[in-house]
Amino acid sequence: AVADYVAHNPRSQTLCEVAAHVLPGGNTRSVLYHPPFPLTMVRGEGCWLWDADGHVYIDTLGEFTAGLFGHSDKTVRAALQEALVGGLNLSSHTAREARLGHEIQRRFPSMALMRFTNSGTEANLMAVAAATVHTGRRKVMVFDGAYHGGVLSFAGGGSPVNVPHDWLVAPYNDLEYAAALVRRHGADLAAILVEPMLGSGGCIPGTPAFLRGLRDLASDCNALLILDEVMTSRLSFGGRQALLDITPDLTTAGKYLGGGLSFGVFGGRADVMDRFDPRRSDALAHAGTFNNNVLSMAAGHAALSRVLTAEALDALNARGDHLRERLNALFAYEGVALQATGLGSLLTLHATDRPIRNAGDLAGSDLRVKDLLFFDLMARGIFLARRGMMALSLPLGEAECDCVLGAMLEIVELRQALLP
Ligand code: PMP
Numbered sequence: 001a002v003a004d005y006v007a008h009n010p011r012s013q014t015l016c017e018v019a020a021h022v023l024p025g026g027n028t029r030s031v032l033y034h035p036p037f038p039l040t041m042v043r044g045e046g047c048w049l050w051d052a053d054g055h056v057y058i059d060t061l062g063e064f065t066a067g068l069f070g071h072s073d074k075t076v077r078a079a080l081q082e083a084l085v086g087g088l089n090l091s092s093h094t095a096r097e098a099r100l101g102h103e104i105q106r107r108f109p110s111m112a113l114m115r116f117t118n119s120g121t122e123a124n125l126m127a128v129a130a131a132t133v134h135t136g137r138r139k140v141m142v143f144d145g146a147y148h149g150g151v152l153s154f155a156g157g158g159s160p161v162n163v164p165h166d167w168l169v170a171p172y173n174d175l176e177y178a179a180a181l182v183r184r185h186g187a188d189l190a191a192i193l194v195e196p197m198l199g200s201g202g203c204i205p206g207t208p209a210f211l212r213g214l215r216d217l218a219s220d221c222n223a224l225l226i227l228d229e230v231m232t233s234r235l236s237f238g239g240r241q242a243l244l245d246i247t248p249d250l251t252t253a254g255k256y257l258g259g260g261l262s263f264g265v266f267g268g269r270a271d272v273m274d275r276f277d278p279r280r281s282d283a284l285a286h287a288g289t290f291n292n293n294v295l296s297m298a299a300g301h302a303a304l305s306r307v308l309t310a311e312a313l314d315a316l317n318a319r320g321d322h323l324r325e326r327l328n329a330l331f332a333y334e335g336v337a338l339q340a341t342g343l344g345s346l347l348t349l350h351a352t353d354r355p356i357r358n359a360g361d362l363a364g365s366d367l368r369v370k371d372l373l374f375f376d377l378m379a380r381g382i383f384l385a386r387r388g389m390m391a392l393s394l395p396l397g398e399a400e401c402d403c404v405l406g407a408m409l410e411i412v413e414l415r416q417a418l419l420p
Pocket residue numbers: 064118119120121122124147148149150195199200228229230231254255263264
């Protein structure tokens with residue numbers, strides 16, 4: 001499969017080599033690299049992508065969830081064009097930031113007050129900072145396999161470049177373990193930072209009992225519960241917190257909320273967020289030249305107020321549920337140990353049929369099988385992440401889901417002997 005990939009993508013290979021003269025490995029965003037080299041894209045439209053060698057793909061990756069509106073949403077484009085005409089970098093506030101803030105608050109009422117950032121990474125950094133300042137405590141509970149940003153990554157026990165905090169790393173979906181940590185460290189615990197579903201970690205949903213239990217544990221020891229909904233905010237109009245009726249103290253989000261442009265947001269309880277009020281003598285500073293950049297504000301507001309209605313979002317998530325169910329039915333019918341996990345429009349393929357509740361459950365699974373699926377799907381015009389992730393976008397309809405299923409059926413039948 002890899003030899004075919006190299007033979008079919010000479011232009012992408014050359015472009016990667018050229019890029020490597022200025023960027024390490026030709027890369028400025030680690031998640032995009034995979035051997036022998038990733039594809040270089042030249043154009044996108046709707047849910048379609050064109051690469052440098054002229055191949056066309058169905059984009060099931062949707063920019064790791066930020067591409068929810070597809071590549072060419074007319075409303076978002078018009079808003080960007082209108083904003084461009086009014087000038088960039090206006091050196092002060094515009095009315096756009098409060099407008100976007102109201103739109104976000106309408107969806108996530110737990111965000112009584114919020115602040116914008118340029119990325120989800122920054123949003124999480126700021127939320128953790130707010131929690132440590134608010135509580136006067138240092139420790140932060142996080143979960144093995146969680147990803148909260150480039151310097152907040154807890155896959156495989158943590159990243160050497162993580163920002164220095166006093167982290168307590170617990171297994172996901174293990175409330176007893178978390179409770180034991182709270183019994184030991186509760187008095188020093190500033191926050192529990194958790195994704196309602198491990199996203200990068202493999203689309204592993206937190207159980208309702210686990211997530212509600214964390215809410216109670218945080219309240220019991222006066223720590224803040226920070227829900228990282230950077231990926232899961234799309235699972236309903238009010239995110240996964242609305243689906244589970246959990247009110248976090250702080251929420252972080254980003255990705256599609258900026259209409260496909262760089263964006264992040266953190267917010268929550270007024271008494272916590274009030275600390276950022278610059279009229280206070282003890283105000284916490286939170287700067288950032290591009291926190292209110294005109295293009296992200298315009299795209300985000302147009303996308304949320306006029307494109308992503310509750311109905312459109314529900315239909316998208318139903319499409320994802322349907323695709324996941326059909327993939328799993330196919331795997332069961334063919335008797336192969338593969339599965340698609342996730343919720344709604346977010347899916348990840350795994351090379352095991354055992355239940356997956358946390359990172360430990362993935363430890364033994366065969367990455368070569370995942371790679372085989374990846375290259376075989378790409379060869380059939382289905383673009384996804386090497387780790388098997390898909391994040392469906394609004395323009396990706398049932399017909400494209402049928403193509404994914406058709407490609408998978410072909411691959412499973414062709415590769416039967418190589419699959420677990
Ligand atoms: N939190 C989660 C749950 C994420 O999935 C991501 C990005 N994949 C981030 C935070 C970081 O967001 P960004 O890439 O915008 O910094």
